[in-house]
Amino acid sequence: MKKLSLAILTAALATTAAVPVYAQEYMFTYSKLYTHMKQNVKEGHDDVKIGFFFLDADTKQLCPIDKAWMEKEEHYEELKSSDYNELIVPLDNNLRQANPLVFVQTPQDRRCDFSMVVMTIEPFKGEVGYQEIEKLMPQMQAMLEDLGGMFASWFTPSVEGVTLEFANKLNSTIQFSNGDVKQIVDGKVQISLAEIGEGGFIRLPQETARVLPYLPKGK
Template sequence: MKGITALALGLVCASFSINAAAQEYMFTYSKLYSSLKNNNKPEYPDVKVGVFFVNADTKKLCTIEKAWMEKEEHYELIPSSDINELLLPIDENLKQANPLVFVDTPQDTRCDFSLVVMTKSTLSDQVLYSDVEKLLPQMQEILESLGGMFSSWFTPEVAGVTLEFANNLNGFIQLSSGSDVEIVNGKAQVSLAQIGKDGWMKLPEETTRVLPYLPTAKK
């Protein structure tokens, strides 16, 4: 899986067509909360867990058309971001109530649930070695916490970052060493070693997502 992202965590998800307009996915809040609670921990100031849906054929992010929570007579809409991240509230009281979470994506498109570790902020312009260096241990720790007991034995090492750009950008990332890294269809992977201590990388535009780069992960 080329150094990114999606973790199969045994979340129960039902997918079915509810009408002529959308596919609907259903979760229990408590299952999502068990992973998203990492986002409130002070030891991860720069990194979080994000919830997305990915087109099973194209591997592009699916549009979240509507999302909401239900519990008996209670109903609440859930917002999504400009990049179609599900912005689920992280609340201990909601965990106790454990409502059902529903997500609608476009009809006739199979969208796989995708739980990713990503930065809380995008990157742009000139990014220093130190800017990337501080992200790696946070990403590593969250990946291991998501994997559960003994996960440190088999979680691949985070060696750098996977950068995603809008509109299937093709181009290059310039490195202070004089070399560059190619961006293909909106994605590029850059290791900390490539940037080099006291070095930097120059991005052609702002990222949409910044994910771990796991070069030893199974393809």
């Protein structure tokens, strides 16, 4: 029954509506973001989390966040973004009850779409072994299904590996312990657990920007 496309799954998960105030400014309610962020502290999600990003509609590259903040009446608090353009929003039940508005500004010359992803908490670097990736896969699967709701397990594609993303549209290679090589094209490469082989590992040319699920049957 796992026959919905990844595009449909993504649409089903991204239930937070971003309302463009003008072309490069977006507005959310904190409570909507909180609904998804609370998955980050759920038992069994030790190594993965929900991340918030903005994706260039044309290039599919991550958009930089120029400015982000929360406000409610006279209260105002700036929000930070990571080195890899992840919007960092604090998880706080008091904020959920106050429900401030969250604003995000992206570059005016780019059309950026809100993107919510399942990703690892820590980046990959150096050599990454089969077992390290293997333990992530059920966590990613569970988080995708939790986000999808009651019947998500029926149509959520199976996680079969990881999608590695690197900064600056890196073009390089991934080295496998069995001697195989795989190309990184424009900063992205998809690797299944089966390609690594039990007891094997991969060697990365640099630290990852994001590690996402690989859902080959969700294309």
